[in-house]
Amino acid sequence: MSQSELIKQISDSMQIGKAKLVKQYVTQALEEGIPALTILNEALLEGMGMVGEKFKNNEIFVPEVLVAARAMNAGIDLIKPQLAATGMESKGTAVIGTVKGDLHDIGKNLVRMMMEGKGIEMIDLGVDVSPEQFYEAAVEHNAQLVCCSTLLTTTMAEMSNVVQYFTQKGKRDQVKIMVGGAPVTQSFCESIGADCYTPDAATAAEAAVGLLAQ
Numbered sequence: 001m002s003q004s005e006l007i008k009q010i011s012d013s014m015q016i017g018k019a020k021l022v023k024q025y026v027t028q029a030l031e032e033g034i035p036a037l038t039i040l041n042e043a044l045l046e047g048m049g050m051v052g053e054k055f056k057n058n059e060i061f062v063p064e065v066l067v068a069a070r071a072m073n074a075g076i077d078l079i080k081p082q083l084a085a086t087g088m089e090s091k092g093t094a095v096i097g098t099v100k101g102d103l104h105d106i107g108k109n110l111v112r113m114m115m116e117g118k119g120i121e122m123i124d125l126g127v128d129v130s131p132e133q134f135y136e137a138a139v140e141h142n143a144q145l146v147c148c149s150t151l152l153t154t155t156m157a158e159m160s161n162v163v164q165y166f167t168q169k170g171k172r173d174q175v176k177i178m179v180g181g182a183p184v185t186q187s188f189c190e191s192i193g194a195d196c197y198t199p200d201a202a203t204a205a206e207a208a209v210g211l212l213a214q
């Protein structure tokens with residue numbers, strides 16, 4: 001099978017939620033030397049984009065999206081070691097989570113992995129994380145960076161609540177707050193007084209290193 005056929009097989013299997021096939025083809029792709037980032041961008045993310053389109057057009061529904069998401073995670077698990085090469089000195093500590101009311105976690109997990117790959121210690125609070133939980137974890141772990149993800153327009157306001165909560169507690173100047181996720185934009189970031197917006201996981205990891213070095 002050629003590289004492009006293999007990439008297509010991964011994407012197609014993921015879109016129909018065949019996790020076993022995704023694992024088989026991703027393993028084959030890695031053995032054939034296809035870089036993890038190519039598998040991520042050209043097969044898994046591309047495929048999930050198509051799932052999103054079908055979901056939006058009511059061609060598929062939540063159960064199908066869920067199995068596709070599970071298949072995507074199965075593929076991500078296999079490329080994770082290459083995405084997050086470890087063994088480097090810690091560059092600082094960050095807490096990360098998907099904001100309150102939002103249960104999407106694939107993008108947030110990718111951001112975490114990429115940041116781990118840059119040597120940042122990541123405290124992952126999971127999904128549906130309240131401003132209080134972000135704050136308490138940041139204090140407990142002495143984190144310099146707080147990373148908030150959301151995929152829903154209805155929960156974007158929670159990011160503003162996180163910024164305000166740190167301000168209320170008098171800790172706003174001790175942490176940098178990064179925001180991201182499909183509906184988030186640079187102007188939204190500025191409007192809520194967050195420190196940094198990035199559109200994807202790789203850029204987020206680079207920006208995080210920059211912020212921690214400040």
Ligand code: B1M
Pocket residue numbers: 045048049051052053055056062063065066069101102103104105106107108110111147148149150151152153154178179180181182183198199200201202204
């Ligand atoms: Co949901 N969903 N979903 N969903 N879902 C979207 C987001 C949606 C756009 C689909 C659509 O209508 N086209 C839509 C939101 C519409 C809107 O708000 N404008 C939507 C909806 C409506 C819903 C429900 C309300 C559906 C319902 O129940 N009727 C419901 C909400 C539940 C809830 O959260 N309370 C729901 C549920 C689900 C599933 C559970 C079925 C599943 C999630 C499974 C999981 O995450 N474990 C799911 C999925 C999979 C999607 C789509 C299809 C794919 C999301 C995804 O994982 N993308 C999505 C459509 C789409 O995005 N095309 C959709 C891949 C992922 C790698 O990308 O998360 O964007 P993303 O992350 C990127 C960047 O955004 C960025 O980096 C990542 C990679 O480079 N990034 C950051 C993310 N966080 C960052 C943080 C940063 C920086 C960058 O700094 C801190």
